[in-house]
Amino acid sequence: MKTFVVKPGPPAYLSLTDSQWKQKIERSKELMSPCVLCARRCGVTRRPSEEQLSGSDDRGKRGTRPRDYAAGVCRTGDKAKVSSFGPHFGEEPPLVGRRGSGTIFFAGCNLKCIFCQNYDIAHLDRGWEVTDEELSRIMLRLQEIGCHNVNLVSPTHVVPNILAALRLAACRGLKIPIVYNTGGYDSLETLQVLDGVVDIYMPDMKYGEAEPAQEFSMAPDYPEVNFRAVKEMHRQVGDLVTDDRGVAVRGLLVRHLVLPRGKAGTQKVMEFIAEHISKDTYVNIMDQYRPCYRAVGNPVIGRRITWNEYRQALEIAQRAGLTRVHAL
Template sequence: MKISEKLYRACELCPRRCKADRLSGQRGFCGETGQLYVARAALHFWEEPPLSGTKGSGAIFFSGCPLRCVFCQNDNISHGNLGHPITVRRLAKIMLELKDQGALNINLVTPFHFAPQVHEALMLAKEAGLKLPIVANTSGYELPELVDAMAPDIDIWLTDFKYASPELAQKLSGARNYPAVALEALKHMYAATEAKGVRKLEDSGRMLRGIIVRHLVLPTHIDDSMRVLDTVFQVCGNKVDYSIMNQYTPNERCRKRGGALSHALGSEEYEKVLDHADDLGIDRMWWQQGGTVSESFIPAFDATGVDGPELKIK
């Protein structure tokens, strides 16, 4: 796959393959046209320690998303089209501004439905002196061929693996094929990282290259969480980092609907999943301790850091 804006003409940048003519202003399944939209660009301190450290990760939150997760914490940008239109040169300049603020990396949050502009902006920023690790912060619902095409740009894959069950994936994210797609995408992320030399950290603990597989444990669905860990460990073993999260926070939609997703995860449920990870032999795992269930962990999507000058091309 060659990354260019021509891909927007009949868009197949995500597994939905909706074929929307985004160049002509038609919105794809992701909710976006060919116009680049960003909702926030700022230092972010709530990623895993190798990414955030004490200085923060340079997070750029893109608008739109190919999934339809009923429990989404970023609903107003993933489904609500909140964000500001910017140019490729402005995106490149944002990356350099985050570098100047002391960011440990450039953290692209749900970026690949804008792959053509993201790719171009990264090339421009690197030509202008950007040398920070580039993080692809993704839902895991990615086409393998797009993973391969973007792999030269990416140093760290921060990828979700949400479900093992197609039925649960359909019910909660409207994507029955999520487990199969996420597994194939992970295999390609793993192969691309292996080709570059596998995991690499500085003495300070900052990650320079590698894969972190995230899984959010959902109330009453711990059996599926265990199957997710089984699946990932079978493919990657201990050559990746695992991040098992307990921070599920019911959004307004889930609170109104009631049922299992209207309340937070129980501590006993979470401990069972962590115990299963230990039983598998996972030796590099991030987990969370109390106090993570809070909307205060959701950043304000108020266009912080979005507007400003473009990168000047010499």
């Protein structure tokens, strides 16, 4: 596999001025209500009005915070909800290094994948609400224990909270790269706000065709949205580069999970990467699919993939000319 080694500099977010931080945070809040943070574009009001905050409307007593303003697909209001955090050693080698990737798993998700392996987090909302201050302390704690990066898992629907927390953490000494670990169903408006903030984008590229995207994730426009989003991510950060220890510094890392019966559309995904992103894109072709959640018993994807299905996916990537494929 090709390697691209650079002398690491400071993370992108440390170059932002106070004015730029304020603009990005305010813009992200605008995208939150009515919410268009992700490609669902639910349009729900996730931030309570001033009347709701003060309790002066007719729906509650003074000082209460009605919860009926949160009704989008992600089931998240104006606060981020964290399900767990800590060093993770199961990510790709450039993220893990020797001391682990500092993952923060956010509850809720903007996709509805019936095979979700983290359905208790994504669909059942297991976790606890955190303030921006608390989230910033989590980021700093991950750095303190030696993690190579802050890895934000399923971050799209809580970008405003992340930005506010990251600004606080940066002011208090955070200086490790930010990984945006997304399902790949992101709006361009949100990604544009993140330009100059995120160091490493790690999107899924789940589907190459609309039909399975609708059948298994209720998102028929996923391929169109995803291809556009990944192209923007690459424009911002380029191909993945590492330091001399092999630890990721900046760039794009794509994940593609092989599904039974070719339902992930591997051919179209790999061809798109090769033709429209870069043949030097770091691509992890994953074999760990297993039926979970509502995929159990499904006649199409209710089984593990075969070795032949996985081998075919690798051959497709090779024929497309991709030079940095992470496999078994």
